[in-house]
Amino acid sequence: GSGSGTKWLDLNLNGIVDGIDRPLEGITIVLTASDGTSRQIVSAADGTFRFDNVVPGTYALSEILPSNFAQTFPGTPTAPQSYTITVAPGQNVTGILFLNKC
Numbered sequence: 353g354s355g356s357g358t359k360w361l362d363l364n365l366n367g368i369v370d371g372i373d374r375p376l377e378g379i380t381i382v383l384t385a386s387d388g389t390s391r392q393i394v395s396a397a398d399g400t401f402r403f404d405n406v407v408p409g410t411y412a413l414s415e416i417l418p419s420n421f422a423q424t425f426p427g428t429p430t431a432p433q434s435y436t437i438t439v440a441p442g443q444n445v446t447g448i449l450f451l452n453k454c
Contacts, residue, residue, distance in 0.1 A: 353439040355383060355413060357448025359395040365453045367425040376452065380416040385409060392416075393432025395410035410438045415450050425451040 360369050361376040377394075381401045384390040386409060395401045414434035417423060425435030426449070437445050 353402075353406040353441065353443045353445070354402060354404045354407060355411070355437055355445040355447070355448065356408055357450065358401065359401060359453045361451065362451040362453050364426040365424055367428075367451060369451065373401055373432070373451070379418070379452070380448070382412075382414050382416060384412040384414070386403065386411070388427045403414065406439045408439055408441045408443075411438065413437055413448060415452075418454075419451045421450070421454045423450070424453050425449060429453070 356447045359376045359379045363372045370438035375398050377397045379395045380392050382390050382392050383403045393401050412434050423432035433445055436446060
């Protein structure tokens, strides 16, 4: 299976991807399995990220925020959050979004 999404710079700080926001490259996204093992990938120039060859199971998907950045989605600047995703055999989990302000 796989898991993929896009990292955005939330220019108007509303926690929604809209016309003013832009993709954000160079942000580390972390996929952590229920046994605690993890993999990391960095968002591409167009903000996309993708984990391939994901073994079926349940995972936490989070980001490592750079200095002076705060999350606006899925959490808030004071309470950043991660995703819990479950990947079935051959399933491609898509559309995952992370938004940040700086």
